[in-house]
């Protein structure tokens with residue numbers, strides 16, 4: 001399903017460039033429910049000690065469901081239109097690895113403006129995101145930070161691509177515990193947008209990052 005898109009200030013309508021666009025409200029509740037179930041499934045598959053016959057039965061059931069769901073697929077690059085109150089329209093991909101609402105691998109991380117002008121989001125990661133025992137994988141923390149940093153630039157009306165990303169891991173980030181992610185724009189220079197973000201557990205910074213986002217250029 002496609003909808004009329006809206007230009008972000010200074011950028012063209014994405015549908016003019018062949019992108020499909022879906023509004024958040026157009027994703028059926030049943031799709032959200034399915035994604036939540038599949039998140040549980042991925043965790044169960046990762047940790048199960050079921051017997052071989054049980055594993056084979058589960059595999060056959062999952063294969064059947066995969067066939068059912070694959071009959072009608074979205075384009076991989078489909079954009080999700082989000083209209084934050086009082087802010088410019090924002091576009092992410094509907095299957096974004098960190099925030100995509102239809103991606104069962106995404107926790108998902110939802111960032112929203114806080115009272116202090118920062119973006120803020122809460123996320124709890126299960127054992128699927130594990131690196132060392134009981135600790136979140138460092139690559140995944142970088143992904144969370146990258147998303148939060150990109151969202152800060154986008155929310156400020158300056159969507160772009162990450163040109164570089166620097167991460168400091170301050171202390172182990174626990175699994176199965178609520179994490180707070182914050183981000184903000186710290187400066188701009190021509191098309192360059194400088195951004196900073198943190199991940200906290202119990203108020204303590206466990207990982208922090210800075211990035212240079214380069215604003216999307218308007219094609220001629």
Ligand SMILES: CCCCCCCCCC(=O)SCCNC(=O)CCNC(=O)[C@H](O)C(C)(C)COP(=O)(O)OP(=O)(O)OC[C@H]1O[C@@H](n2cnc3c(N)ncnc32)[C@H](O)[C@@H]1OP(=O)(O)O
Pocket residue numbers: 090091092146147148149150151154160161162163164189190191192212214217
């Ligand atoms: C609500 C939705 C929120 C969505 C959030 C999404 C978050 C996820 C973000 C990502 O994961 S993005 C995917 C990972 N990144 C990429 O795939 C980017 C790959 N790189 C590129 O496509 C290009 O290199 C890039 C667009 C970043 C820059 O190419 P351009 O040709 O557009 O820019 P140009 O080379 O003219 O550089 C513009 C300015 O940036 C500077 N620059 C570019 N790359 C740099 C770099 N790596 N380090 C330092 N400076 C850099 C460059 O020097 C210049 O500075 P000045 O204005 O001072 O002249």
